[in-house]
Amino acid sequence: MVTETGRPVVEVSDSELRDLGAASSVLSVRWSRVAEEARRAVGAAGEKALLRLLVRGGVPQVQHVAAESDGYGYDIDARRSPQEHAHLEVKSTTDPTRLVIHLTRHEYEVMVTDAEWCLVAVLVGGDGSAVNVATVSRKWLQSAAPADRDRGGRWESVRLEVPACAITPGLATETWRLVPDALLPRKAVWASEPSAPLTV
Structure with missing residues (x-):
């Protein structure tokens, strides 16, 4: 069970799952307030690092829309001109060995309908700076997203391990x-x- 924000209602330990006899058949996903706060801190650091890079890179109009609302379906609005603008969804991590992202249904639906939407991966260093920045293929995201199989059910978020x-x-x-x-x-x-x- 999860709350409206997608958080598990309770934290279940591995020993509790074993007591239920479900440890071998259920993948244990554990949530804790500390881990959630750490994930949020990495996410915020990645967004801030990308904002700094955009400003340093000369993008004249940069707006951190995620600070206003999650309703946009992306985190940053970057505009160089009316013809050159982008809606950036930022996924941040501290793991340099693999890129694992969580995409919400809303983010996915905005991507499908918004030609300016772009998913940016930011590897965050220990000091909160961007160690690496990369773009994830929209075509791959569309192919990797799950399909709803029944009118009675619909996916709301998905965990994706992005291939090189x-x-x-x-x-x-x-x-x-x-x-x-x-x-x-x-x-x-x-x-x-x-x-x-590449040249700009």
């Missing part, structure tokens, strides 16, 4: 680069090598 083939180093929409690659952190992570810098 769906990760492009740098920060780019399908039509323009938000920040020159030379200004972005270039550490090789998530089983990908940094590509040669």
